[in-house]
Amino acid sequence: MAQKRILMLVGDFAEDYEVMVPFQMLLMVGHTVHAVCPGKTSGQTIKTAIHDFEGDQTYSEKRGHNFTLNADFAAVRAQDYDALVIAGGRAPEYLRLNPQVIAIVRHFMSEGKPTAAVCHGAQILAAANVLAGRKCSAYPACQPEVELAGGVYQAIGLDQAAVDGNLVTAPAWPAHPRFIAEFLKVLGTQITP
Numbered sequence: 001m002a003q004k005r006i007l008m009l010v011g012d013f014a015e016d017y018e019v020m021v022p023f024q025m026l027l028m029v030g031h032t033v034h035a036v037c038p039g040k041t042s043g044q045t046i047k048t049a050i051h052d053f054e055g056d057q058t059y060s061e062k063r064g065h066n067f068t069l070n071a072d073f074a075a076v077r078a079q080d081y082d083a084l085v086i087a088g089g090r091a092p093e094y095l096r097l098n099p100q101v102i103a104i105v106r107h108f109m110s111e112g113k114p115t116a117a118v119c120h121g122a123q124i125l126a127a128a129n130v131l132a133g134r135k136c137s138a139y140p141a142c143q144p145e146v147e148l149a150g151g152v153y154q155a156i157g158l159d160q161a162a163v164d165g166n167l168v169t170a171p172a173w174p175a176h177p178r179f180i181a182e183f184l185k186v187l188g189t190q191i192t193p
Contacts, residue, residue: 002188003030003032004083004187004189005031005032005034006032006082006083006084007036007083008023008033008034008035008036008087009084009085009095009101009124010036010046010067010091011046011087011091011092012090012091013046013048013089014049014088014089014090015050015090015118015119015172016051016064016089017050017173017176018088018121018173019048019089020048020065020067021173021176021180022085022087022176022180022183023035025180029189029191031187033070034071035067035069035070035071036072036073037069037091038101039073040072040073041069041072041073041074042069042070042072043068044068045066045067045069046069048067049061049062049089050063051089053158058141059172076104078103078108081113082187083113083114083115083183083186084104084105084108084114084116085115086105086115086118086124086125087118087119087121088117088120088121088139088172088173089119089120090120092121092122092123092124093120093123096126096127097127101124102127105124105130106128106129106130108166109125109130109166109167112165115166115167116167116168116169116179117167118171118172118175119138119142119171119172120139120142121138121169122136122137122138122142123142125149125167126146126151130149131146131149131151132150132151133150133152134150134151134152134165135151135152135164136152136154136167137153137154137160137161137170137171138153138169140155140171143155154169157171158172158174158175159174159175159178161175161179163182163185163186166186
């Protein structure tokens with residue numbers, strides 16, 4: 001398997017599982033993952049949020065863990081990476097306001113590089129204007145943003161993932177087994193017993 005260099009966009013109050021699980025799983029199978037946040041450097045931390053589904057009209061939110069970044073956002077050169085992962089949670093609502101974040105996402109999508117977004121990560125895809133005609137899942141509350149950006153919203157179970165060429169999306173962290181498996185296929189990662 002060819003090792004891939006993967007860039008991961010995170011920020012304060014990104015969803016805990018949507019940061020920790022893909023980061024650790026991609027490292028576990030041998031890829032290099034650089035987790036970055038605008039305005040922060042390697043060794044600094046972000047605070048995560050835990051979103052849970054407890055029977056309310058929307059998810060509940062609790063304070064999560066501190067997650068240590070392992071690369072500097074200011075030094076990111078998108079062309080040096082093979083793939084992109086966008087974590088969900090609260091962070092995408094403000095990360096999408098950062099012009100460099102938008103430029104990074106546009107690079108990956110215009111080059112057809114593997115790109116994964118979970119939950120509210122679709123807010124960044126929509127803001128980058130890269131969803132026109134593309135199938136995209138997201139947390140259901142993001143459906144209007146996906147559709148206003150020209151995307152074809154995929155209303156799938158919380159444990160499912162949608163794939164459209166290089167783009168892998170999922171509605172929330174319960175989709176991790178499917179989401180990560182599909183992303184690994186798009187990356188060309190083969191795991192054999």
